[in-house]
Amino acid sequence: MAVPSVARLPPREIPGMNPVEAARWYFDQAAARLDLSQNMRKLLLTPKREIKVQIALEMDNGEIGTFLGYRVQHDSARGPFKGGLRYHPEVDGDEVVTLAQLMTWKTAVVNIPYGGAKGGIAVDGSLLSRRELESITRVFVDEIHDSIGPNKDIPAPDMGTNAQVMAWFANQYEKYHGFNPGCVTGKPLELHGSEGREEATGRGVVTIAQQLYKRRGKPLAGSTVAIQGFGNVGTYAARFFHEAGAKVVAVTDVTGGTKNAGGLDVWALIDWGAAKTPLAQFPGGEPITNEELLSAEVDLLVPAALGGVLTANNAEHVRAGMILEAANHPIHPEADEIFNRREILVVPDILANAGGVTVSYFEWVQNQQHFKWELSRVRQELDRILIDSFDKVWTLATEKKVPLRTAAYIIGIGRVGRATVLGGI
Amino acid sequence: MSPTELDQMLSTCVLFLDMTETERAEIIPLLEVKTFEEGTPLVLEGPPDQTLWIVLKGRCQVAKRRKAGGEKELAVLLPLDVVGEMSFFHAAPHSANVRALEPVTACRLSHNQYALLQERGSCAANKLVANTVRILSERLRRMDDWAADFMERAAAPEHHEEWRDFRAKLYSGWKF
Known part of the structure; x- marks a missing residue:
């Protein structure tokens, strides 16, 4: 299926923003599409x-x-x-x-x-x-x-x-x-924790990636992925990408990283990382810096570490066709505009890394029911929710010709808005 | 205007409600009848003046100065309407201007005259107070209704309108 085309907007001036302002910027993009008044924006924020x-x-x-x-x-x-x-x-x-x-x-x-x-x-x-x-x-x-x-x-x-x-x-x-x-x-x-809670965010990232590839008519298996961040999310994402047949060709953490154009041995790399040994010294790859990883020639870039790593300064160097925000707000609004212009698809954090809170919900449900689920059920329910969520965001982005981020915010704000209206104030 | 004509007229004024002819006769001699040309003031906003006015003929405008300049008309007084009762019992600056909209005849009772009447233990003086309370109560009741209506018109429609607009936007053309 075709990539959702984004309605071209006139150039806008985006001043330098801190994370707080950036989040407000993204909210306002969606609120403007929903044509919400300033009072309603204030009510929701x-x-x-x-x-x-x-x-x-x-x-x-x-x-x-x-x-x-x-x-x-x-x-x-x-x-x-x-x-x-x-x-x-x-x-x-x-x-x-x-x-x-x-x-x-x-x-x-x-x-x-x-x-x-x-x-x-x-x-x-x-x-x-x-x-x-x-x-x-x-x-x-x-x-x-x-x-x-x-x-x-x-x-x-x-x-x-x-x-x-x-x-x-x-x-x-x-x-x-x-x-x-x-x-x-x-x-x-x-x-009373839940099976699958620890892996949830990383697994969710890969589930979302599979849907993204499916919508673009490409197989995830065989595609190349670069992951910035090798903590909980990055590690599990690397594992599940590997299990899905994708080639994880570059991984970094705060100390730097490793790359291998033929695909890294992910299991060996996980063991290597668990031993607290610098990734750059991983014998199965060559050293790579964080900045080099962000501009690596890959199909999918997964920023899974800090916020604000992709800015106006490096967005033009990105060569990936798709970016999946596993971290919270890793892309500055300036960079986001550049990616929109360059037609690089960005799956926003509020969708891409929602696997964690979704399995948190399952844990809460199990606690409320005093009934424990098997891992298979947790995974099955997680996949169902994330696939459905991705479909709704993709469909709205296609119909309204907006970026996936704006579509996700529109759905989030719209659902909260409807609940607010129905409940009353 | 003869005392008999004045008595006959004032017998239907709310200020003299429930008074006997004898009681009215105690008050009427204390009243001073005055005439006003169109546009001339009976009462000026600001200066304190403990005088009670009863309009006998013609119409008067009650208006209050706006902070932004100019005046806002609050009411038009007709014959037998009473004005000045707030300042009469509470020596404070007049809260509004009262002007003759046409040639007006009115009578006034000064607070000094009323005090003399009260010192004599006059029953008419007490009834005058009771009737003034009646006038003020009625005015307060109207003010309450007006305030409630004002608040409803000023706040609620805007809120409802924005709320309806919000709801309409969320439920039209969007699938969440």
């Missing part, structure tokens, strides 16, 4: 609640550490708030609001019954001991437990947090509210 708390604890060295914790609950028109909890020194209120908004559109795009939220603590978790990490988590729960819960707001792992942090989180929450595993997702399997 304004968070329901913003929580900012002090987290004080005694550090291992005897000093008192004071940190700021945030939880932004953006929208609950479609269901309980849902979104990650990140521990990162640069967490701040504005960024968390933007990420919470993205979660609202993301849960709506994949049509799972949640709203959007985000939270975090401004701390470098890598500098904390295990005891400090546990304490900071428990104190945070002490401060916000009344505002969260399985039918209110369900946090999940994000940057700097993991299944262990979620286990502490749930344990502390249950001290106040009793047994309630659905209060948080991304928990360890032993503590």
